Amino acid sequence: MPDGTTPVLDVQDLKTVFRTRGGEVHAVNDVSFSLRKGELLGVVGESGSGKSVTMMSLLGLLPVPPAEIRGGRVMFDGQDLLQIPAKTLREVRGGKIGFVFQDPMTSLNPVFTVGYQIAEPLRKHMGLSKKAAAVRSRELLELVGIPDAEQRLLDYPHQFSGGMRQRVMIAIALACDPQVLIADEPTTALDVTIQAQILELMKELRDKLGMAVIWITHDLGVIAGIADRVMVMYGGQVVEHAPVHDLFSNPKHPYTTALLKTIPSIAGERAARLTVIDGQPPLVVGPPTACPFRDRCAQAMPVCATKVPSRYDVGDGHDAACFLVDPLEVAHAG
Amino acid sequence: MLTFTIRRLLLSIPTLLFIAFVIFMLLELAPGDPMAQMPLTIPPEVKEKMRLALGLGEPWWVRFPLWLKQFFIVEPQYWIDSAFGTNFADGAQRIISFQSRSPVFDTIAQRMPQTLWVVGMSYVVGVLIALPIGIISAYRQYSVFDQTGTFVSMIGFSVPPFFSGVLLIVIFSVQLKWLPSIYDTTHVVNSWDSFVVQLRQMIMPVMVLALQTTAQVSRYMRASMLDNLTQDYVRTARAKGMSESVVVMKHVLRNSMIPVITVIALGIPAIFGGAIITEQIFKVNGLGQLLIIALQGNDIPMVMTITFLLAVLIVMMNLIADVLYGILDPRIRYD
Numbered sequence: 103m104p105d106g107t108t109p110v111l112d113v114q115d116l117k118t119v120f121r122t123r124g125g126e127v128h129a130v131n132d133v134s135f136s137l138r139k140g141e142l143l144g145v146v147g148e149s150g151s152g153k154s155v156t157m158m159s160l161l162g163l164l165p166v167p168p169a170e171i172r173g174g175r176v177m178f179d180g181q182d183l184l185q186i187p188a189k190t191l192r193e194v195r196g197g198k199i200g201f202v203f204q205d206p207m208t209s210l211n212p213v214f215t216v217g218y219q220i221a222e223p224l225r226k227h228m229g230l231s232k233k234a235a236a237v238r239s240r241e242l243l244e245l246v247g248i249p250d251a252e253q254r255l256l257d258y259p260h261q262f263s264g265g266m267r268q269r270v271m272i273a274i275a276l277a278c279d280p281q282v283l284i285a286d287e288p289t290t291a292l293d294v295t296i297q298a299q300i301l302e303l304m305k306e307l308r309d310k311l312g313m314a315v316i317w318i319t320h321d322l323g324v325i326a327g328i329a330d331r332v333m334v335m336y337g338g339q340v341v342e343h344a345p346v347h348d349l350f351s352n353p354k355h356p357y358t359t360a361l362l363k364t365i366p367s368i369a370g371e372r373a374a375r376l377t378v379i380d381g382q383p384p385l386v387v388g389p390p391t392a393c394p395f396r397d398r399c400a401q402a403m404p405v406c407a408t409k410v411p412s413r414y415d416v417g418d419g420h421d422a423a424c425f426l427v428d429p430l431e432v433a434h435a436g
Numbered sequence: 437m438l439t440f441t442i443r444r445l446l447l448s449i450p451t452l453l454f455i456a457f458v459i460f461m462l463l464e465l466a467p468g469d470p471m472a473q474m475p476l477t478i479p480p481e482v483k484e485k486m487r488l489a490l491g492l493g494e495p496w497w498v499r500f501p502l503w504l505k506q507f508f509i510v511e512p513q514y515w516i517d518s519a520f521g522t523n524f525a526d527g528a529q530r531i532i533s534f535q536s537r538s539p540v541f542d543t544i545a546q547r548m549p550q551t552l553w554v555v556g557m558s559y560v561v562g563v564l565i566a567l568p569i570g571i572i573s574a575y576r577q578y579s580v581f582d583q584t585g586t587f588v589s590m591i592g593f594s595v596p597p598f599f600s601g602v603l604l605i606v607i608f609s610v611q612l613k614w615l616p617s618i619y620d621t622t623h624v625v626n627s628w629d630s631f632v633v634q635l636r637q638m639i640m641p642v643m644v645l646a647l648q649t650t651a652q653v654s655r656y657m658r659a660s661m662l663d664n665l666t667q668d669y670v671r672t673a674r675a676k677g678m679s680e681s682v683v684v685m686k687h688v689l690r691n692s693m694i695p696v697i698t699v700i701a702l703g704i705p706a707i708f709g710g711a712i713i714t715e716q717i718f719k720v721n722g723l724g725q726l727l728i729i730a731l732q733g734n735d736i737p738m739v740m741t742i743t744f745l746l747a748v749l750i751v752m753m754n755l756i757a758d759v760l761y762g763i764l765d766p767r768i769r770y771d
Contacts, residue, residue: 161675163671163674163675192677192678192679193677194677195674195675195676195677196675196676196677196678197677200675201672201675203668203671203672203675205668208667208668208669209668209669209671209672210669210672211669211672211673211687211690211691212669212691212765212766212767213690213691213694213764213765213766214687214690215766222673222676222678223676223677223678226676226677226678227677258766258767260766260767271672274672274676275675
């Protein structure tokens with residue numbers, strides 16, 4: 103439901119490296135994207151593609167060291183989140199940008215009641231009194247569909263099931279009416295029925311509250327059902343970026359094409375084997391010098407090993423980082 | 437929680453009875469004669485009569501229940517009598533020391549304050565130093581502070597108090613002449629000056645004992661903090677916009693204290709054991725010294741009573757540690 107063109111969040115050339123004993127791992131390489139008001143941006147990619155690291159870099163949630171943000175700009179609310187002082191950044195975290203993490207089993211503090219943990223950001227960012235925070239906490243639990251909310255506020259995380267805990271996490275992220283919600287694989291640790299419930303809940307909440315959402319997942323099925331736009335990441339780079347229908351009907355990057363082929367179909371004959379992409383995702387030590395996907399790419403060309411492809415526009419807000427769509431290369435070949 | 441505590445208290449009764457029996461039998465089976473230190477001029481038949489007078493003529497199955505009766509019935513009655521002016525004890529025989537022929541508990545009551553001052557103070561000081569060291573060492577892992585802390589606690593672990601104590605005496609009493617080497621038990625604190633004197637004589641024994649405590653507790657604290665600092669809920673707390681002090685001192689510390697509380701509670705009886713040696717070195721006239729003298733003189737009632745009191749302390753601290761565990765960690769509910 104994008105309702106305009108002003109981006110609430112605009113990321114330019116974000117670069118994050120991890121200093122390890124084996125050298126510098128370039129986890130995020132020149133990632134740029136923007137998020138419009140009320141829009142749901144899906145971010146897909148396999149494990150280690152830099153999805154989570156990108157999002158955590160935005161809010162300074164990575165441990166420094168070993169992580170280090172090398173460059174880029176994260177414009178939000180008229181300020182660069184990478185430049186503002188820690189105190190101002192803390193006001194953005196949890197206040198204007200909510201974050202839901204992957205594993206609901208460990209993401210809540212086991213020794214505090216759920217009510218306390220929801221009330222914490224309310225009291226800090228909205229300056230609510232203890233009483234007002236308790237009332238709002240109850241509303242939030244009801245909003246995310248936890249029955250008997252009043253009572254459950256007094257319970258500890260271990261008294262909740264995984265799905266219920268993830269709802270609590272969402273309630274915490276939504277507590278201060280954020281403009282942006284970043285959900286980092288929020289349904290990965292949950293079983294399929296609970297996953298469907300959470301997805302429904304998120305769609306409903308987005309429509310109701312009108313916030314922009316970044317949804318990180320490695321499940322393309324989820325993305326198809328929920329996202330407005332999709333960003334595909336590989337080896338710490340954005341390899342393709344398109345409106346959701348465009349991406350599924352007309353993928354431009356060989357990686358996206360391969361990824362789409364791996365989705366098992368329930369229609370027709372049962373395939374003998376699941377389709378896989380051969381090879382391993384790369385661990386990028388040192389700054390990238392070539393296309394990260396070239397070793398696994400069926401259409402690799404000599405040029406792929408010599409330089410990094412930039413993101414070439416292929417029309418209608420669709421771009422791909424592949425020399426196959428590079429106007430210069432295409433002209434060459436033609 | 438209350439039913440758990442009561443159940444554990446009831447369960448500790450047979451435990452303590454068994455411990456009492458084991459201590460008694462150990463002392464019974466150990467070689468040694470309470471009359472050994474009597475002058476040689478006393479004829480053997482007189483010694484034999486003295487032995488009978490001490491009750492040593494009776495077999496163990498008479499003496500052990502008698503000790504139990506004296507410890508659990510007569511002594512409490514006596515203390516109630518002296519507190520409220522009642523007459524429950526009615527002149528019943530109390531536990532009497534072989535050496536001094538005075539009631540064991542009177543001597544213990546005299547010695548207790550010195551030990552509590554030195555041992556108790558050193559434990560409080562040790563823990564109060566250890567907790568911040570552990571927290572900072574973990575939060576700034578591998579910093580200069582952390583490395584120094586590791587080095588100091590390694591010394592604390594590996595240098596025994598009978599060495600560090602003597603070393604301190606040599607440096608600060610003999611060479612520099614800053615502090616007294618002997619703890620004066622008769623010293624009465626009634627003015628600022630006498631308080632300073634008390635403080636000066638306490639510093640060295642307290643520091644020797646505190647070094648051990650600090651070394652141990654700070655290591656546990658550091659390890660526990662490190663465990664928790666990398667947990668997912670810490671990231672959640674940061675993502676909620678909590679300040680670093682709230683994240684560390686509230687979210688992480690509360691979780692890290694759970695195992696450390698057990699270590700602190702169980703360390704209390706251990707420090708009493710360690711104090712036995714330290715008291716000897718600094719000539720503190722406390723319980724530890726009393727125990728050593730009683731052991732040397734084959735003063736069985738005294739040894740038996742002090743050892744058993746230490747056992748009670750250990751059992752109680754175990755119980756307290758378990759209860760605190762349940763209070764700090766909501767995942768543990770005993771009922």
